Amino acid sequence: MKLTILGATGATGICLTGQALAAGHHVTAVVRDPARLAVPAHQRLRIVTADVMDPASIAPAVAGADAVISAVGPRGTGPTTVIQDSVHSIILAMEKSGTSRLLEVSGSIVADEGESFYLRYLIKPVARRTFLRHVCADMRRGEDEIRESNLEWTIFRPPALTGKSATGTYRTAIDRNLPHGFNVSRADLAACMLALLNDPATVHRHVSIAN
Numbered sequence: 001m002k003l004t005i006l007g008a009t010g011a012t013g014i015c016l017t018g019q020a021l022a023a024g025h026h027v028t029a030v031v032r033d034p035a036r037l038a039v040p041a042h043q044r045l046r047i048v049t050a051d052v053m054d055p056a057s058i059a060p061a062v063a064g065a066d067a068v069i070s071a072v073g074p075r076g077t078g079p080t081t082v083i084q085d086s087v088h089s090i091i092l093a094m095e096k097s098g099t100s101r102l103l104e105v106s107g108s109i110v111a112d113e114g115e116s117f118y119l120r121y122l123i124k125p126v127a128r129r130t131f132l133r134h135v136c137a138d139m140r141r142g143e144d145e146i147r148e149s150n151l152e153w154t155i156f157r158p159p160a161l162t163g164k165s166a167t168g169t170y171r172t173a174i175d176r177n178l179p180h181g182f183n184v185s186r187a188d189l190a191a192c193m194l195a196l197l198n199d200p201a202t203v204h205r206h207v208s209i210a211n
């Protein structure tokens with residue numbers, strides 16, 4: 001497939017890009033600084049320097065893609081609109097170019113359905129009031145924009161991301177969080193996203209994943 005990956009220089013984006021190339025996909029990696037893309041050159045890898053916040057800037061990179069994947073997110077936990085603004089721009093660019101399939105990384109912090117008691121009533125309310133306040137609000141605004149779009153979207157909701165190796169034994173759930181889903185490796189998240197690229201059962205759905 002022809003994939004366009006935004007946020008390709010991030011820790012998850014690098015996993016996505018490497019695994020997609022290994023799986024035989026053609027990848028367009030959209031970056032703001034090519035020097036940050038820690039992926040070896042590859043004949044099926046096209047690197048495009050563009051501003052993800054500007055629909056006109058990324059439109060050529062999403063045009064013709066079978067799927068667009070965004071792992072753009074704020075670096076840090078301060079006030080941010082990075083997810084909402086990037087999602088807004090990506091949707092405009094995709095709708096203009098007629099590209100329909102979008103896979104977006106959000107987070108399990110936004111939702112409670114399916115959550116275990118300890119996380120739902122103790123950990124998450126505190127996190128939402130304190131250190132994840134801004135990121136959670138940004139994720140929720142981004143998700144709202146995606147749900148209001150006409151795209152064939154899938155929103156992924158991982159808990160804390162780790163840099164561990166892929167296990168291939170991650171758990172998933174649709175439209176609810178996973179009990180005791182404390183973390184997942186970025187490598188497993190990337191593998192899950194790529195495995196569900198073409199899965200119609202995940203269109204207009206939220207996919208939770210955890211190790």
Ligand SMILES: NC(=O)c1ccc[n+]([C@@H]2O[C@H](COP(=O)([O-])OP(=O)(O)OC[C@H]3O[C@@H](n4cnc5c(N)ncnc54)[C@H](OP(=O)(O)O)[C@@H]3O)[C@@H](O)[C@H]2O)c1
Nearest residue numbers: 007008009010011012071072073105106107158159160161
């Ligand atoms: N970290 C966690 O535990 C966790 C948990 C749940 C969900 N998530 C979400 O999962 C996704 C991936 O997380 P990660 O930790 O792998 O990401 P990351 O390493 O922090 O990478 C973030 C990516 O977003 C890009 N980005 C940030 N601000 C930008 C801006 N203003 N303009 C353009 N690009 C910008 C970065 O580009 P540069 O390389 O150019 O900075 C980078 O490619 C994010 O959406 C995050 O919110 C994270």
